[in-house]
Amino acid sequence: MKKLITESLILIFILTACGKSDISSTDTASTTTATETASENVSEADTESDAEPQKPSKDEVLEKRAECLEGMSEEDISRLNSVIKNTNLALEWGYLFSNLFSKLSDPDSLQWNEIDYTGEILIGYAFEEGMDYDESCGMTYEEYGEKYGQKVVEYNEKDGEYFINLMSEIKDTIKNDKLSKDFDTMIEDMRQAKATHDVQYIIDIYHIAHDMDYYLLRYGPEEMAMYVQDMSTVNTYYGALEVYK
Template sequence: MSNLKKHFFHISKSWFSVCTFIFLLAVCVGLVIHITNKKENATCSNSEAPIVSNGNVSEESGSDIAHAENYVPTEEDVLAARQQATEGMSQQQVERLTEVIKAANLWLEQRYMDENLFEKLSDPNSLYWNYFHQTGEIQIGWAVDGSIDIDAVCKREKLSLEEFYAKYGTPVVATNFYDADGFIDLLSEMKSSVQNEDLKSELQDLIDQTKQAKETHRMEIVNDIYKKLHDLDYFLLRYGPIDVAKYVKDDSTVSKYYGTLSFYQ
């Protein structure tokens, strides 16, 4: 689907901020986070949503899936595609685009790896969707003292989950400077500096998907946004297996290609 006004990746304008991670740590130490279901007539029992796999979520033909799984662009492929994609752009424009895409990718990647982002967004009523609708201080969940037995309290006091959190929960908040509309504006700004039609199309896909995610609250769309940003970052504007792998202990993520880019099809 992190932040003081100084960005985690030192970008003056980005949808994402490091304050999210800081606020979560500050609020959640010693607490158990429970993201509210918000559905009418919800009970305290809330079944756990399935965790999204690292494979493509959107429907694809068998040949598309096989191609995505078997083909990984080489460094030579990426350098050639990058030259093509950034033709006509100034060095400053290329660097700006690279930093924006990198920041967006890494923010989503961290939320995916560390916070079960897609599991939370699988509930269309999850407070994590506030990232798409609000800026400033937003609520992304509820924290409850770990000593409280939620099911027992709800049963004893005949409370719905929503009523329980209103009575016993503490809001988990984060600072969000860019909602979906803000991210769309940022991508549109990046697109205006691009001359290559294929790269323009990739950025337009992200714009369209962000709008759809905001309107529909479909987790699968956010998952597709993540994959597109991942491929743009690690297999076009940078080359993950070399540029990034040396900085991480496990290079499986930065070396994985999801097959979303038209440059290699």
């Protein structure tokens, strides 16, 4: 009997989540509760800096939010909120639960297929019992799978291009130049991620989505306190937004 060993499907989840109208409060609680198990580890999403950026206060967030959303319709604001929240929480889930950024640090990882292609994509290999891949074999996962395994494919509807188009649609509804620039950055980061398979571009997207969700469109330290005991992830501020510069 063959056992399925695949790369994680977290990116399919992320790209699908971006297009949903919203993630429920139950999903939010489930996702952010992961901080309780991850708080003792150094986050692979963190980048080194000489000084930690100063988090904006609640009053600063409210003032900046009003400035950034001025001129937008309620419908467009609602969609903006949903897309950014879903993007942040899905990427957050990916690195806390699935070592997403570690997996994408390998430019040849099958995980990149979910960003590069739609349609049937290779996601892993099925192996006979006792034939599971081991790095000590001297072959890459894909080399080993091609020799000893059976290809496993998944139908992928939403790739990196979908993310680019979605963010472009949201950007077109925004009137604030600096907020538009933050969307330009995410769009270009995904283009570069597709072209180079450099995980740093995906990490940069996460930093922007995280700060935009918790420190612009919401005030995470207050709104998320009812869902989690360990607020270390929510309380992290990357200083990634152009709107605060």
